[in-house]
Amino acid sequence: MIENVLHDLGGVGIFGIVSICLFFAFFSGMLLWAARLKKPYLNSMRDLPLDGGESTSHAGCEKISHLETRHE
Amino acid sequence: MTESSKLQGPPGGNPQIDTFKYDNGIVRAFAIATVVWGLVGMSAGLLIAVELFFPGANLNLQFITFGRLRPVHTNAVIFAFVGNGMFMGIYYSLQRLCKARLFSDFLSWFHFWGWQAIIVSAAVTLPLGFTTSKEYAELEWPIKIALAVVWVVFTINLLGTILKRRERHMYVAIWFYIATALTVAVLHVTNSMTMPAGWFKSYSMYAGVQDALVQWWYGHNAVAFFLTTPYLGLMYYFLPKAANRPIFSYRLSIIHFWALIFVYIWAGPHHLLYTALPDWTQSLGMVFSLMLIAPSWGGMLNGLLTLRGAWDKVRQDPVLKFMVVAVTAYGMATLEGPALAIKSVNSLSHYTDWTIAHVHTGALGWNGFLTFSVLYYLFPRLYNTKLWSTKLANYHFWIALLGMMFYVIPMYVAGVTEGLMWKQFTHDGFLQYPNFLETVVQILPMYRLRAVGGSLYFVGAVLMAFNLYRTARSGQFVPETEAQAAPLSKKAPVREEGPHWIHRWLEAKPLTFTVLSVGAVLVGGLVEIIPMYLIKQNVPTIASVKPYTPLEVLGRDIYIREGCLACHSQMVRPFRSETERYGEYSKAGEFVYDHPFLWGSKRIGPDLHRVGGKYPDAWHYNHLENPRSTSPGSIMPNYPWLLSQKLDTTSLPARIKALRRVGVPYPEGFENGPAQKDLEAQAAKVVQDLKTGLVTAPPDREIIAVIAYLQRLGTDIKAAPAAAPATPTVPLK
Numbered sequence: 001m002i003e004n005v006l007h008d009l010g011g012v013g014i015f016g017i018v019s020i021c022l023f024f025a026f027f028s029g030m031l032l033w034a035a036r037l038k039k040p041y042l043n044s045m046r047d048l049p050l051d052g053g054e055s056t057s058h059a060g061c062e063k064i065s066h067l068e069t070r071h072e
Numbered sequence: 073m074t075e076s077s078k079l080q081g082p083p084g085g086n087p088q089i090d091t092f093k094y095d096n097g098i099v100r101a102f103a104i105a106t107v108v109w110g111l112v113g114m115s116a117g118l119l120i121a122v123e124l125f126f127p128g129a130n131l132n133l134q135f136i137t138f139g140r141l142r143p144v145h146t147n148a149v150i151f152a153f154v155g156n157g158m159f160m161g162i163y164y165s166l167q168r169l170c171k172a173r174l175f176s177d178f179l180s181w182f183h184f185w186g187w188q189a190i191i192v193s194a195a196v197t198l199p200l201g202f203t204t205s206k207e208y209a210e211l212e213w214p215i216k217i218a219l220a221v222v223w224v225v226f227t228i229n230l231l232g233t234i235l236k237r238r239e240r241h242m243y244v245a246i247w248f249y250i251a252t253a254l255t256v257a258v259l260h261v262t263n264s265m266t267m268p269a270g271w272f273k274s275y276s277m278y279a280g281v282q283d284a285l286v287q288w289w290y291g292h293n294a295v296a297f298f299l300t301t302p303y304l305g306l307m308y309y310f311l312p313k314a315a316n317r318p319i320f321s322y323r324l325s326i327i328h329f330w331a332l333i334f335v336y337i338w339a340g341p342h343h344l345l346y347t348a349l350p351d352w353t354q355s356l357g358m359v360f361s362l363m364l365i366a367p368s369w370g371g372m373l374n375g376l377l378t379l380r381g382a383w384d385k386v387r388q389d390p391v392l393k394f395m396v397v398a399v400t401a402y403g404m405a406t407l408e409g410p411a412l413a414i415k416s417v418n419s420l421s422h423y424t425d426w427t428i429a430h431v432h433t434g435a436l437g438w439n440g441f442l443t444f445s446v447l448y449y450l451f452p453r454l455y456n457t458k459l460w461s462t463k464l465a466n467y468h469f470w471i472a473l474l475g476m477m478f479y480v481i482p483m484y485v486a487g488v489t490e491g492l493m494w495k496q497f498t499h500d501g502f503l504q505y506p507n508f509l510e511t512v513v514q515i516l517p518m519y520r521l522r523a524v525g526g527s528l529y530f531v532g533a534v535l536m537a538f539n540l541y542r543t544a545r546s547g548q549f550v551p552e553t554e555a556q557a558a559p560l561s562k563k564a565p566v567r568e569e570g571p572h573w574i575h576r577w578l579e580a581k582p583l584t585f586t587v588l589s590v591g592a593v594l595v596g597g598l599v600e601i602i603p604m605y606l607i608k609q610n611v612p613t614i615a616s617v618k619p620y621t622p623l624e625v626l627g628r629d630i631y632i633r634e635g636c637l638a639c640h641s642q643m644v645r646p647f648r649s650e651t652e653r654y655g656e657y658s659k660a661g662e663f664v665y666d667h668p669f670l671w672g673s674k675r676i677g678p679d680l681h682r683v684g685g686k687y688p689d690a691w692h693y694n695h696l697e698n699p700r701s702t703s704p705g706s707i708m709p710n711y712p713w714l715l716s717q718k719l720d721t722t723s724l725p726a727r728i729k730a731l732r733r734v735g736v737p738y739p740e741g742f743e744n745g746p747a748q749k750d751l752e753a754q755a756a757k758v759v760q761d762l763k764t765g766l767v768t769a770p771p772d773r774e775i776i777a778v779i780a781y782l783q784r785l786g787t788d789i790k791a792a793p794a795a796a797p798a799t800p801t802v803p804l805k
Contacts, residue, residue, distance in 0.1 A: 019338065019356055019360075020359070022595060023334070023335070023338075023360070023363070026330075026334055026592070027331060027334070030327065030330045030331065030334075031327065034323050034326050034327050035323075037323055037326070042321075042322040042323055043318075043322075044241075045241060045243065045244075045322045046312075046318035046319050046321075046322040046325075047318050048169060048239065048241070048243040049165075049168075049169065049243060049245070049308075049309050049312045049313055049318075049319075050312060050313070050316070050317075050318055
């Protein structure tokens with residue numbers, strides 16, 4: 001049904017090339033960007049789950065703390 | 073919502089500290105549902121595994137045949153077990169990463185009960201044969217709509233919680249959750265475009281090749297964005313928590329996220345290599361599949377390297393043990409997946425049990441083990457106690473690991489054996505194994521071993537359920553956990569110098585982030601799917617291909633109801649080994665009236681695309697009544713109910729109308745009388761043909777329609793092309 005209302009574009013081969021170009025542009029930009037991120041920022045981000053306010057003072061290894069705190 | 077008091081902070085510190093409570097009740101509810109549905113899904117899997125070497129295991133009951141139960145198994149383990157597991161982990165970690173209670177308690181519980189209702193609906197309707205036949209999207213349209221509503225509720229709850237967070241920056245786990253919520257919504261809506269023909273019957277809006285591409289764009293990305301991205305989010309949260317050390321490289325996690333969501337969406341066509349799909353789409357799918365190794369292994373290494381210096385903990389802590397195997401299985405499955413997407417490898421592996429082994433490395437290893445680890449992590453915390461028995465958890469670990477090995481290794485052996493036997497020629501140039509059954513009988517020992525593996529895995533899960541139950545009994549449930557954090561400043565984040573500012577700004581802006589990540593996800597799908605509609609040469613038309621007759625339409629619907637495509641493909645690939653065995657290879661133009669496409673993905677039995685006219689009608693009758701009467705050693709179940717159940721023709725007009733609406737050129741008014749007459753005439757002819765084979769059957773039974781459909785399969789291109797009128801006035805064959 002849908003294809004009946006659409007029409008011929010032509011030039012099938014170009015889609016593969018466009019796709020690869022899109023991929024490399026995106027991936028190169030992302031790598032460059034990630035490589036230039038600053039260490040202090042990265043360290044603060046990777047600590048987020050650990051300083052999420054949850055105390056690790058559980059009973060034995062796994063008791064929950066009733067007061068989870070964090071101060072920005 | 074029970075956001076509570078605001079306290080004055082210490083002098084010189086934050087002027088105000090919020091005290092609030094995390095909701096543990098919703099986490100517990102999803103956790104219990106995970107365990108219960110996990111056991112149900114595994115039981116269904118075990119039963120169909122047994123049916124493959126003991127076909128009488130369905131006790132001649134139509135509701136529990138392999139064809140009908142297989143989607144019950146896949147839906148139960150994907151959407152019920154992993155789905156509930158995902159929501160359990162997301163709702164626990166999201167609150168803590170956002171320093172906020174979930175956006176709305178009402179939405180949380182609506183989400184929970186809505187999701188369970190959908191699962192129950194699936195468990196009822198699929199055995200009854202109400203199915204669209206599209207893999208992992210089998211549910212009929214009313215349930216699909218309900219699913220969309222519940223998913224929107226989940227997304228609102230997720231984004232609402234993120235918007236009211238007290239932590240400025242969004243940890244990478246939350247990115248994965250956002251990508252999951254948005255992408256699954258897009259996939260579900262796009263693939264669910266169907267035309268209803270009654271409350272529990274619909275036809276896909278797409279036909280043939282387009283339907284196949286959309287379906288596997290969905291199917292592949294259901295694996296990506298339902299089974300992978302949310303669980304990667306859980307890995308990035310729970311692995312550091314369990315190991316009590318931060319993730320190895322946050323930089324790597326950023327690359328992992330963006331590369332994964334961008335690349336994954338392009339890889340869907342690797343499910344359709346060497347089919348009638350245009351070659352450029354197949355090549356694109358293969359290349360992007362190979363690229364997927366990079367982000368996937370980046371993520372796996374990031375997870376495993378987080379444990380450097382903490383491997384002593386892995387020896388003692390079952391939570392970490394399960395996580396290590398889960399992350400390793402993720403790495404193995406994501407190495408194997410791209411390898412299977414290489415066309416030459418795929419020519420051997422596709423339609424064989426190799427795919428089943430691959431899938432279960434991911435499902436049992438990655439999803440199963442990660443779910444188990446999160447459950448073992450959460451229950452003691454939710455119940456403020458210790459795990460009841462670490463020893464029992466260790467037993468579970470080893471039994472499940474052994475079970476997984478006993479499952480996947482026989483399936484690899486079976487897969488390679490099948491693939492090689494199907495392609496083997498004699499020195500004289502004939503097929504070495506021309507009878508498909510020879511290749512089935514050969515791998516039956518592997519099917520038996522697989523059931524042993526599945527049983528072990530199931531036993532392990534039962535031990536876990538018992539352990540978690542005793543853990544809950546030994547503690548006291550903590551419905552809410554109090555926490556404190558300073559509220560976010562209303563001021564916009566200060567713009568800093570340097571390129572890293574862009575990212576800090578981006579992930580502090582959840583809505584902008586969401587739009588960009590969805591854009592990254594969609595680009596691949598759009599580049600692949602839109603040309604399939606816009607470019608007519610992708611699906612060359614064949615003049616002699618005509619719509620199905622009314623009797624064949626009903627027969628095809630019974631074929632769908634019985635889940636025949638779970639075992640039989642309808643796609644002869646352009647290999648000599650296939651054209652010798654089955655006949656002319658399948659062309660894209662042959663499927664233009666196939667709503668939905670029924671190419672299948674596994675050959676437990678032979679391909680059926682060229683079965684039309686291959687055997688007399690009486691052969692099909694006897695074969696469906698008892699497959700072993702015509703094919704000794706067959707593992708196909710008996711279908712005696714097809715011989716006794718009356719064909720329901722009352723829904724025929726609605727079905728014809730629905731098919732016309734999706735583009736099948738039935739003339740206006742055809743459904744009001746002519747269709748019924750056409751059906752009766754063709755049924756009488758089938759009955760007459762049966763008599764020549766010494767079979768007497770009434771014309772109004774379901775088997776007559778099934779035979780009519782099977783005899784039509786793949787025959788259109790054998791007919792001489794007629795001069796096609798501009799407007800088809802007599803569309804039927």
